[in-house]
Amino acid sequence: MKITVITGSPRKHGNSFAMTDAFIREAEKLGHTVRRFDAAFLKIGGCHACQTCFKTGKACSFDDDFNIIAPAILEADAIVFTAPVYWYSIPAQIKGVIDRIYSFCVAGKDVSGKKCGLITCCEEDDVTAMDGVRKPIERSAALLKWPVVGEVLIPGVLNEGDIDKTDGCRQAEALAHKF
Numbered sequence: 001m002k003i004t005v006i007t008g009s010p011r012k013h014g015n016s017f018a019m020t021d022a023f024i025r026e027a028e029k030l031g032h033t034v035r036r037f038d039a040a041f042l043k044i045g046g047c048h049a050c051q052t053c054f055k056t057g058k059a060c061s062f063d064d065d066f067n068i069i070a071p072a073i074l075e076a077d078a079i080v081f082t083a084p085v086y087w088y089s090i091p092a093q094i095k096g097v098i099d100r101i102y103s104f105c106v107a108g109k110d111v112s113g114k115k116c117g118l119i120t121c122c123e124e125d126d127v128t129a130m131d132g133v134r135k136p137i138e139r140s141a142a143l144l145k146w147p148v149v150g151e152v153l154i155p156g157v158l159n160e161g162d163i164d165k166t167d168g169c170r171q172a173e174a175l176a177h178k179f
């Protein structure tokens, strides 16, 4: 399978990156081809809602790094989003990518049938603190007809390295087996 992974953390040694690395290592071991995009280190703005998607030959008329990710989403058999919780929600760093997936809908592209996965984490011990990441991904995936094959939701991690005190990386590895 071709799996496109899109991350949302700005912390290169953070918790969601550690889980992302574990997922990718295992997915590649299983023979999948993985392309990874770290949204926080790319230039990606929000959707302008201009409805001119794909009219200039590129996914978005506002030509930034989303136009590099868009073909990798179109070509992929599976999409995995990884991001921490920021204010009970999706970090701005990756939200621009998610919003601009709208371009495929506007242009009538058939993106249905891609498998979808989610890896997220947060400081609080309460798993429902991740609802603001989990629910929008689940509903958006349902609308796009992307079956969600697995989610890794790890509470109780604040600082870099905290993930090592949990089974988050093991769960991320297990997620790779669901594709």
Ligand SMILES: Cc1cc2nc3c(=O)[nH]c(=O)nc-3n(C[C@H](O)[C@H](O)[C@H](O)COP(=O)(O)O)c2cc1C
Residues within 6 Å of the ligand: 009, 010, 011, 013, 014, 015, 016, 017, 083, 084, 085, 086, 087, 088, 089, 121, 122, 123, 124, 129, 157, 158, 159, 160
């Ligand atoms: C701007 C910001 C907002 C945050 N908001 C929340 C929050 O609403 N709930 C929570 O439990 N943790 C929150 N956190 C903590 C992060 O989710 C937590 O540190 C997580 O492990 C970071 O993942 P990372 O290392 O992959 O970046 C926030 C952190 C930052 C920097």
